[in-house]
Amino acid sequence: MITITQLEYVVAVDTYRHFVTASEKCFVSQPTLSMQIKKMEEELDVVIFDRSKQPVVPTQIGEVIIQQARKSLAENKRIYELVKEHQNMVEGELVIGIIPSLAPYLLPLFAGSFSREYPKVKLKIMELLSEDIIDQLNKDRIDVGLLVTPLHEKGIQEKSIFYERMFLYVNNKHQLASKSKVEPAEIAGEGLWLLSHGHCFRSQVVNLCSFHDKIKNEISINYESGSLETIKKLVEKEGGYTLLPELSIDDNVLNNRYAQVKNIGESDPLREVSMVYSRNFSKRQLLNLLYEHIRISIPEHLLSQADGHIVEWRD
Template sequence: MVTLVQLEYVIAVDTYRHFATAAEKCFVTQPTLSMQLKKLEEELGIIIFDRSKQPVIPTDIGKAVIKQARSVLSEVRKLHDTIDFFQQKISGELKIGIIPTLAPYLLPRFIGDFVKTYPDLKVHIKELLTEEIVEYLHKDLIDVGILVTPLHEDGIIAKPMFYEGIQVYPHPEHRFANQSQVNMAEIADPEIWLLNEGHCFRNQVLNLCSYLNLQQHSLPIEYASGSLDTLIKLVDKEGGFTLLPELAVEDLPINKRVQVKTFIDSFPLREVSLVYARSFVKEKLIGILEQAIQQSIPEPMLSANRGTLVEWQ
């Protein structure tokens, strides 16, 4: 008879593509995990994983079994969540993925009060790029992501929460510093500092200023950062300018916040959403997380009507 434990082991091996790592994540020895998977394969009369490959990969029929195993385990979780819902319990685990351009500015606003309000809920948070959050959601490695949408991803549901303005942060001696506002066309300039590839905010900036056509960089260093804070420090030290989302601007000290410029002809926005897989059933948790985040955000940022949404894909 197929057991839920065996299905959990199948999912773990598919997720990590390594028997030792899967066993470690399941808190069992590798021989125990391997034995249970062998018993499952004998019960079904198939081979689920091709063990001759490194990393191990599922066979064609194994892929179908893995898909069904994920569905079965999702329904089991739904059973427990249904019981918790009727018992009005907020407990268990909530695994959150959040993009790096949001994490340092958003998490401190709400996470402390959130965990104090729900002490029986164990919250795990991991900083991930957008594509990693999508992958983790599909593999059930996280429950929910906090990222920038629209996402246009099959099987993923997005709940928009708030809208950050995109603003200009120039060096005090840059020409933008003496302007009350910046014309949108002016930011298509080789003196702009950018995030690394893989960051959705980088793509939004590229979409905003059509920077893709610029090949030359007039700054003394050719560098792409993985951190908004690093970009701010580079601007302060080396000159030029960068673009910042609104929560990062709110986090600046007052003497630096006065350097920030808005645009003359537009107020570009990025949409921040909670995202989760269609199979995720902890709707009550999603609701309380959404409420906690929105209560921590300045009220004007809750409206999409104050500007123009900039897509990043």
């Protein structure tokens, strides 16, 4: 009979791809963990991990078994969550991954007030790039992600929270500053500052202003940064322009004497911000509470897509 413990050990080895590290994370000795996995393999008459490779990798049948093991562990956790929901208990840990272009502007709106309203819920929040959030969800290292969608990712559920407009932020001395209206195609030019590779907002900017691969290749990038705040300062002090999501636009941006905010095109380009989680998500009560709390914490006009169009970042 396969045990929950054996399933946990198998998933841990798949997550960390190392028996010693997996045993440390499971708080058992490495021989104990290895023995339990070996017993499971013998019972099933299959080899789950190819131990000849470093790091260890699942075999073909092992990948299928691990996928089912993750589902089984999630359903096991769900039993405990059902009891908590029945008893109206709001407690536990919620591990959240959030993208860097969202964290500084969204977290202050909800994190503190959520913790005060639900003091028995421990929030553990990590800034991660979008692809890393997807990877961490698939490996059950985080419970939920806050990022830009759509993802079109198998096994990941998306629940839209709000839609924020994308604006042009341009230095007053740049030629775009004199235009009453800036079209997306005009953005692909000299002086554009971008976030570095891996940031979904960078990909959205490229997709918005690049209707053809030719335009993508012609974008002139003077400097790339991992911080929108750094890019704002570069626009103000060094010139050029960038794109900013709505939540990042504060009074310092709106009233800056060196740069100005402009609308883009006829239809508002939007980024859709969603809560994402795996289909095996067991903490549904906490997820729903977090979702509703974020919705009431942000400006009401962001809740509707209205007439804007969503700019995708994944090809």
